[in-house]
Amino acid sequence: MQRSTNRKRANLRDVAAAAGVSVATVSRVMNAPETVAEATRKRVEEAMNSLHWVPSAAARAINTGRTRFVGALVPTLDNAIFARVLASMESRLAAHRLSLVVATTDNDPAQEAEKAKGLVDIGAEGLIVSGITHAPQFYSLIERCQLATVSTSFYDPGYRLPTIGYDNAAAARTALTHLTDLGHRRIAVVHGPSSSNDRTRSRIAGLEGHSPKPDLSFHEVPLSIAGGCEAGRGILQAEEQPSAVLCLSDVLASGVLFELQREGVAVPQEKSVMGLDDLAASAHLFPALTTVHLPVSRMGTAAADAIASWVETQQAPTPSLLKSKLVVRDSTAFLSAAAKPGTGNRDGSDSDGQSIPGTA
Amino acid sequence: MQRSTNRKRANLRDVAAAAGVSVATVSRVMNAPETVAEATRKRVEEAMNSLHWVPSAAARAINTGRTRFVGALVPTLDNAIFARVLASMESRLAAHRLSLVVATTDNDPAQEAEKAKGLVDIGAEGLIVSGITHAPQFYSLIERCQLATVSTSFYDPGYRLPTIGYDNAAAARTALTHLTDLGHRRIAVVHGPSSSNDRTRSRIAGLEGHSPKPDLSFHEVPLSIAGGCEAGRGILQAEEQPSAVLCLSDVLASGVLFELQREGVAVPQEKSVMGLDDLAASAHLFPALTTVHLPVSRMGTAAADAIASWVETQQAPTPSLLKSKLVVRDSTAFLSAAAKPGTGNRDGSDSDGQSIPGTA
DNA sequence: ATGGTTGATGAAACCAGTTACATGTGTCAA
DNA sequence: TTGACACATGTAACTGGTTTCATCAACCAT
Numbered sequence: 216m217q218r219s220t221n222r223k224r225a226n227l228r229d230v231a232a233a234a235g236v237s238v239a240t241v242s243r244v245m246n247a248p249e250t251v252a253e254a255t256r257k258r259v260e261e262a263m264n265s266l267h268w269v270p271s272a273a274a275r276a277i278n279t280g281r282t283r284f285v286g287a288l289v290p291t292l293d294n295a296i297f298a299r300v301l302a303s304m305e306s307r308l309a310a311h312r313l314s315l316v317v318a319t320t321d322n323d324p325a326q327e328a329e330k331a332k333g334l335v336d337i338g339a340e341g342l343i344v345s346g347i348t349h350a351p352q353f354y355s356l357i358e359r360c361q362l363a364t365v366s367t368s369f370y371d372p373g374y375r376l377p378t379i380g381y382d383n384a385a386a387a388r389t390a391l392t393h394l395t396d397l398g399h400r401r402i403a404v405v406h407g408p409s410s411s412n413d414r415t416r417s418r419i420a421g422l423e424g425h426s427p428k429p430d431l432s433f434h435e436v437p438l439s440i441a442g443g444c445e446a447g448r449g450i451l452q453a454e455e456q457p458s459a460v461l462c463l464s465d466v467l468a469s470g471v472l473f474e475l476q477r478e479g480v481a482v483p484q485e486k487s488v489m490g491l492d493d494l495a496a497s498a499h500l501f502p503a504l505t506t507v508h509l510p511v512s513r514m515g516t517a518a519a520d521a522i523a524s525w526v527e528t529q530q531a532p533t534p535s536l537l538k539s540k541l542v543v544r545d546s547t548a549f550l551s552a553a554a555k556p557g558t559g560n561r562d563g564s565d566s567d568g569q570s571i572p573g574t575a
Numbered sequence: 576m577q578r579s580t581n582r583k584r585a586n587l588r589d590v591a592a593a594a595g596v597s598v599a600t601v602s603r604v605m606n607a608p609e610t611v612a613e614a615t616r617k618r619v620e621e622a623m624n625s626l627h628w629v630p631s632a633a634a635r636a637i638n639t640g641r642t643r644f645v646g647a648l649v650p651t652l653d654n655a656i657f658a659r660v661l662a663s664m665e666s667r668l669a670a671h672r673l674s675l676v677v678a679t680t681d682n683d684p685a686q687e688a689e690k691a692k693g694l695v696d697i698g699a700e701g702l703i704v705s706g707i708t709h710a711p712q713f714y715s716l717i718e719r720c721q722l723a724t725v726s727t728s729f730y731d732p733g734y735r736l737p738t739i740g741y742d743n744a745a746a747a748r749t750a751l752t753h754l755t756d757l758g759h760r761r762i763a764v765v766h767g768p769s770s771s772n773d774r775t776r777s778r779i780a781g782l783e784g785h786s787p788k789p790d791l792s793f794h795e796v797p798l799s800i801a802g803g804c805e806a807g808r809g810i811l812q813a814e815e816q817p818s819a820v821l822c823l824s825d826v827l828a829s830g831v832l833f834e835l836q837r838e839g840v841a842v843p844q845e846k847s848v849m850g851l852d853d854l855a856a857s858a859h860l861f862p863a864l865t866t867v868h869l870p871v872s873r874m875g876t877a878a879a880d881a882i883a884s885w886v887e888t889q890q891a892p893t894p895s896l897l898k899s900k901l902v903v904r905d906s907t908a909f910l911s912a913a914a915k916p917g918t919g920n921r922d923g924s925d926s927d928g929q930s931i932p933g934t935a
Numbered sequence: 936a937t938g939g940t941t942g943a944t945g946a947a948a949c950c951a952g953t954t955a956c957a958t959g960t961g962t963c964a965a
Numbered sequence: 966t967t968g969a970c971a972c973a974t975g976t977a978a979c980t981g982g983t984t985t986c987a988t989c990a991a992c993c994a995t
Contacts, residue, residue, distance in 0.1 A: 226981055237945045242983060252943060269720045272698030273636035274981035277950050282633060283697050284676065292662040293855065295655060302652040305679055309690070314697050316644065317677045319665055330669070337643050337674050338632030360629045440856040469856070476836075476861040495653065496800040496829070501836040586951055597975045602953060612973060634951035637980050 225266035234262035245270065276338065284314040285341040285363075285522050286334035290322040290412070294438060294466055295494050296511055297345075300367065303515030304343065311523035313340075322411040324350035335360055341522040343367060347374050348413040363525035367518050368414055370536040378534045379518045383414050384421030386507045386539040390461055390491050391422050391429065393505070393541055398550035399459035399487060401430045405446040405471060406463040407438030418463045418491065432457060436467065443470015451478055458486060458550050465492035468504055472546065483548035493542060502545035510537045585626040594622035605630065636698065644674040645701040645723075645882050646694035650682040650772070654798060654826055655854050656871055657705075660727065663875030664703065671883035673700075682771040684710035695720055701882040703727060707734050708773040723885035725892065727878050728774055732894040739878045739895045743774050744781030746867045746899040750821055750851050751782050751789065753865070753901055758910035759819035759847060761790045765806040765831060766823040767798030778823045778851065792817060796827065803830015811838055818846060818910050825852035828864055832906065843908035853902055862905035870897045 231238045236259060243251050244259045251259070262268075276282045287304060289297045305315045316334060320327035328350040331342060335356060341363035354375070357364045370380045394402055404422065409415045422431060434449050436442035443462065447470060450460060462468035468490030475482055482488050482502055490497060493508035514537055521532035591598045596619060603611050604619045611619070622628075636642045647664060649657045665675045676694060680687035688710040691702060695716060701723035714735070717724045730740040754762055764782065769775045782791060794809050796802035803822065807830060810820060822828035828850030835842055842848050842862055850857060853868035874897055881892035 227983095228981080238982080239945060239947095239984080240943085243944090246983080250943075255943080267719050267721075269695065271637065271981055272696060273633045273642060274950090275983080276633035276698070277631065277637055277952080277981080278983045280950085286674075292658040292665070293655075295653075295658070298652040298655070298658040301677070302679060305652070305677060309678070309693070312693075314646075314676050314678065314693060316674050317661070317665060318669070318674065319662060333669070333672075333674060335629065336632060338636075359627050361627075440859045444859050470859055473859055473861040499800045499804050499830055499833055501833040587953095588951080598952080599954075599976080600974060603974085606953080610973075615973080631951050634980090635953080637951080637982080638953045640980085 225268045226271070230259065230262045230266055230268050233266060234259040281526075282338035282340055283312060284316055284339060285343065285526065286316040286318060286331070286339040287343040288318050288320050288327050288330060288334075289345055291319055292317075294464075295496065296465075296492055296509075299495070300511050300515040300518075303512040304519045307516040307519035308523065311519065311527075313519075313523055313526075322408070324348065324353065328353040328356065331356055335362065340526045341365075343518050343522055344376075345369075346413045347371055347376075347378065363522055363531070365518055365521050365525070365532065367514055369417065370534065372534040372536075374534070377521065377532050379514060379521055379532075379537070381509055381514070381537045381539050383417035386491055386509060387418035387421035387461075387463060388425065389539065389541050390489055390507045391425055393543070393547065394459045394461060394487060394489060395425070395427055395429055397459070397487065397547060399429065399457075400427070400550075401432075401455060401457045401459075403432050403434060403446075403450045403453070403457040403460045404463065405434045405436065405443065405450075405460060405467045407436065407442065407467065409435060412438075415463060422461075430457075438464060438466065440466055440470040440473070443467040443472075444474040445470070447471040447474025447478075451475075451480070456486075459547070460486060460488045462488065462490045465490035465494045465497050465504065465506055468506065468546075469496070469500060472500060472502075472504070483546050484551070487547035487550075489547050498544065500546075505544045505547040506542055508540045508542045510539070513537055585628045586631070590619065590622045590626055590628050593626060594619040641886075642698035642700055643672060644676055644699060645703065645886065646676045646678060646691070646699040647703045648678050648680050648687050648690060648694075649705055651679055652677075654824075655856070656825075656852055656869075659855070660871050660875040660878075663872040664879045667876040667879035668883065671879065671887075673879075673883055673886075682768070684708065684713065688713040688716065691716055695722065700886045701725075703878050703882055704736075705729075706773045707731055707736075707738065723882055723891070725878055725881050725885070727874055729777065730894065730896045732896075734894070737881065737892050737894050739874060739881055739892075739897070741869055741874070741897045741899050743777035746851055746869060747778035747781035747821075747823060748785065749899065749901050750849055750867050751785055753903070753907065754819045754821060754847060754849065755785070755787055755789055757819070757847065757907060759789065759817075760787070760910075761792075761815060761817045761819075763792050763794060763806075763810045763813070763817040763820045764823065765794045765796065765803065765810075765820060765827045767796065767802065767827065769795060772798075775823060782821075790817075798824060798826065800826055800830040800833070803827040803832075804834040805830070807831040807834025807838075811835075811840070816846075819907070820846060820848045822848065822850045825850035825854045825857050825864065825866055828866065828906075829856070829860060832860060832862075832864070843906050844911070847907035847910075849907050858904065860906075865904045865907040866902055868900045868902050870899070873897055 227238050227241050231241045241259055244256050308315050318330040331353055344366050345368045347366055347369050364376050366376045366378045368380045369378055370382050371378045407415050434446040436446045460471050468488055471488055480486055490504050490506035493506045497504040497506055517535055525531055587598045587601050591601045601619055604616050668675050678690040691713055704726050705728045707726055707729050724736050726736045726738045728740045730742050731738045767775050794806040796806045820831050828848055831848055840846055850864050850866035853866045857864040857866055877895055
């Protein structure tokens with residue numbers, strides 16, 4: 216571990232000089248070793264090692280025009296769903312020999328635009344964002360840079376950027392239909408902040424005009440387990456008790472579930488609870504959460520493939536719609552006498568949650 | 576949105592020519608605008624805009640020697656705890672005007688070494704890793720590159736890399752002491768794969784030589800909610816029922832909790848369950864999880880500060896120990912007659928989980 | 936002996952910026 | 966009037982690689 220006295224890092228010229236060859240030959244040893252004579256190559260490699268030479272990424276990038284990394288702008292890492300998407304993106308991008316730079320936006324378009332600028336400044340070749348609501352500066356940035364950018368979590372073929380996502384409104388509608396199929400009419404809807412989140416808005420909008428028309432009460436809370444608990448408390452305080460709670464996100468459903476248990480409300484006997492997302496944890500909750508599965512892993516790989524092909528071929532990908540799917544588990548059940556709104560009866564029969572064939 | 580016919584991106588020379596100035600002046604407009612005359616600057620800025628010029632990150636990096644991003648190698652994104660650390664790192668690094676490149680290693684040293692190589696190849700100025708077990712190639716890489724690298728989640732001042740983390744063994748011991756203080760002697764220990772994870776090994780080791788000496792049975796399962804459920808089932812099948820379950824990770828504790836509920840075992844009346852991590856969700860579970868708080872957010876910011884100062888000043892930071900702390904909630908209680916091991920009694924009195932003063 | 940081909944290597948241009956140094960102009964005090 | 970100095974700007978070297986093209990020797994078939 217000699218801390219050699221020569222202050223600066225060795226460069227190509229140093230290696231070439233040490234090996235007694237030209238810089239071109241050293242470069243060849245790196246990029247096309249088979250074109251270099253065995254003996255020469257060995258000599259060069261020795262020189263590289265003895266000088267502890269490491270090629271400069273920047274210098275390579277300046278020639279190839281490729282930095283080999285893309286940026287992802289996500290609202291937060293605190294929700295498992297984004298961690299999931301990022302995980303699948305990262306692994307698929309690695310297969311394309313691309314790295315992933317993560318930046319969080321906190322659902323704030325201004326922050327997103329700023330971080331996007333930062334990513335461009337460090338040389339991102341492409342961007343992956345969530346949703347279709349962005350700041351004007353964001354659009355002008357990607358337009359000016361002609362930057363490959365795909366949008367996820369929201370399918371909209373008419374959007375100015377290629378979208379790779381699902382139909383949030385339809386997913387919410389699927390969930391609501393499941394509850395009405397079970398006979399529920401008075402339903403509490405729990406959702407995260409809608410003002411800053413177009414996915415949430417779309418899910419809420421998807422509930423409109425449903426037939427049969429249910430009686431919906433809306434609860435907007437922070438998008439977290441704690442938020443779900445808060446909603447749970449709010450619902451229990453309401454005068455007219457709903458027989459079912461539709462959460463537009465699984466983390467909220469988890470919180471609601473915990474809070475209802477804490478208050479001694481049996482799910483699904485007294486109240487049905489359902490989510491939307493299908494996190495890995497949801498299948499293991501007690502009771503196992505009925506939800507609408509969003510194919511976030513597939514979305515991550517699809518987005519990775521799309522951005523990779525875009526930066527590779529300069530051809531924008533086509534939008535892609537991923538199907539969501541109802542998955543019925545144990546947290547929802549037919550509306551029973553015991554769960555009739557307003558009775559306050561908490562005896563709850565021991566019936567299993569009914570399985571309804573998927574309607575997706 | 577004119578797709579101009581000139582194929583290649585404009586460069587500094589083009590802008591200089593368009594503005595009728597030298598390249599140096601254009602560069603100055605970027606980096607020291609106050610040294611350029613008002614009128615000239617305006618002319619240059621107009622030229623930049625009309626040519627849609629975007630400075631090349633690579634070209635800048637080659638001169639400054641700075642790429643302004645560091646890499647983080649984490650085992651997985653699927654565990655909320657890593658998402659948490661990354662979130663706090665990312666936000667603190669942003670304050671240092673550094674970006675964060677994320678790579679997952681799946682707890683595999685070989686994969687870690689490979690991804691580290693990839694990060695160096697694209698120009699990472701520093702690395703943040705988890706734990707103190709790494710492949711030889713990893714060490715030779717960072718040594719050869721003289722790469723600023725800090726290790727997290729594990730405090731060890733004697734380690735070859737600066738560590739910023741906590742004392743895993745002590746945290747586990749704290750948890751065990753809490754349970755023995757409550758009178759528990761027959762305790763099931765649930766943990767993730769130990770062969771590939773030095774944090775887990777350290778936590779297990781921390782349980783040794785405890786006084787009073789409890790009767791421990793170990794359950795190794797995948798580090799996930801599903802793994803926790805699996806462990807829960809395993810525990811219930813055991814002949815000698817433990818009165819408490821010590822999970823060396825909160826996600827496992829959550830799974831155990833859900834599974835026990837599913838099987839109708841009351842927590843903490845029949846069995847105490849405790850975790851270790853203190854995830855954001857843990858306080859909101861039902862029952863709220865007693866656990867040992869690991870200051871992962873502070874660790875993230877500390878690691879970010881450390882790596883930032885290292886790449887800035889070329890001075891390695893000093894190792895730093897972050898204190899863990901017992902947080903008693905509702906999932907643990909005094910060993911009661913009802914929960915005496917082996918009785919199979921599941922009546923469970925309705926007593927609240929007892930609060931024990933923190934012993935951290 | 937000669938010309939063509941192949942293989943290994945080097946010289947130098949090139950990528951897109953930054954920056955040390957030189958130059959030229961204008962202002963002001965001596 | 967002149968020298969000192971600040972200010973704006975330009976020239977050209979420099980960063981650390983890649984790549985084109987030229988060179989040259991060895992080999993082989995005529």
